[in-house]
Amino acid sequence: MNYLDQIDQHNVPKHVAIIMDGNGRWAKSQGKERIFGHFNGVEAVRASLKAATRAGVKYLTLYAFSLENWNRPKEEVDALMNLLVHTIMSEIDELDKNGVRLQTIGNIENLPLSCRAELEKGMERTKHHTTINLILALSYSARWEINQALRQIVASGISENEITDELISKHLTTAAFPDPELLIRTSGERRLSNFLLWQIAYAELYFTETLWPDFNEEDFYKAICDYQQRERRFGKTSEQLVSTDINSTTDTKL
Ligand code: IPE
Ligand code: IPE
Ligand code: MG
Numbered sequence: 001m002n003y004l005d006q007i008d009q010h011n012v013p014k015h016v017a018i019i020m021d022g023n024g025r026w027a028k029s030q031g032k033e034r035i036f037g038h039f040n041g042v043e044a045v046r047a048s049l050k051a052a053t054r055a056g057v058k059y060l061t062l063y064a065f066s067l068e069n070w071n072r073p074k075e076e077v078d079a080l081m082n083l084l085v086h087t088i089m090s091e092i093d094e095l096d097k098n099g100v101r102l103q104t105i106g107n108i109e110n111l112p113l114s115c116r117a118e119l120e121k122g123m124e125r126t127k128h129h130t131t132i133n134l135i136l137a138l139s140y141s142a143r144w145e146i147n148q149a150l151r152q153i154v155a156s157g158i159s160e161n162e163i164t165d166e167l168i169s170k171h172l173t174t175a176a177f178p179d180p181e182l183l184i185r186t187s188g189e190r191r192l193s194n195f196l197l198w199q200i201a202y203a204e205l206y207f208t209e210t211l212w213p214d215f216n217e218e219d220f221y222k223a224i225c226d227y228q229q230r231e232r233r234f235g236k237t238s239e240q241l242v243s244t245d246i247n248s249t250t251d252t253k254l
Pocket of ligand 1: 065066187
């Protein structure tokens with residue numbers, strides 16, 4: 001089955017978010033250390049970015065490291081940070097060549113200086129690109145993000161009735177991006193692990209048993225095809241949707 005050919009070009013999600021999970025189990029299944037799984041996960045990142053670009057997705061957000069992941073053994077955290085720096089260094093020419101704009105979300109200040117420097121260089125170099133946005137969620141926690149948004153809003157002295165959903169969205173680290181229409185999680189886990197809790201209010205969720213290092217282009221297209229079979233109702237009835245574009249965003253007039 002060639003899933004790319006099955007994709008309806010008029011109904012491609014603008015923003016796809018992925019919880020890249022299962023690297024440790026993949027490595028274990030090969031009798032290797034967890035970090036071996038992380039190294040091999042880079043190929044799946046390349047494949048997803050390529051597939052997202054070919055499918056016409058405009059924003060691809062990858063959950064690469066959660067705020068809670070700082071609690072992993074120091075060797076694993078250090079190895080992940082090194083992997084991040086080396087991957088950006090080795091991939092940046094390719095990203096630049098392919099019109100990819102690199103961006104980040106999360107509590108980036110927590111990252112080692114070497115990571116931040118490499119990320120900032122990469123973001124600066126690619127900031128004019130528009131083919132696709134590759135957004136890395138690093139030291140990311142949705143609750144942290146909502147917490148800091150509320151702090152900013154309170155500090156701005158805004159009055160109670162000026163607080164709208166849009167205002168809250170503007171104070172999140174995702175302020176510049178549309179909400180994801182599709183969220184993919186690999187490795188068979190069916191939880192959100194503190195990822196984009198506000199932004200995925202109406203996202204379609206897609207879970208696959210595939211472990212992240214095995215996730216390939218076809219898997220990505222398959223997820224998009226699955227998404228295109230869903231009826232996004234935004235609280236309305238199926239009958240109401242017949243006369244409207246079912247995948248247009250919600251009309252929130254109550
Ligand atoms: C996802 O794979 C990568 C990160 C969280 C950094 P895991 O490392 O969580 O792999 P499993 O879930 O233990 O198999
Ligand atoms: C979520 O995966 C974070 C990332 C993919 C970066 P985890 O493997 O850390 O999530 P839990 O601990 O299983 O919920
Ligand atoms: Mg995991």
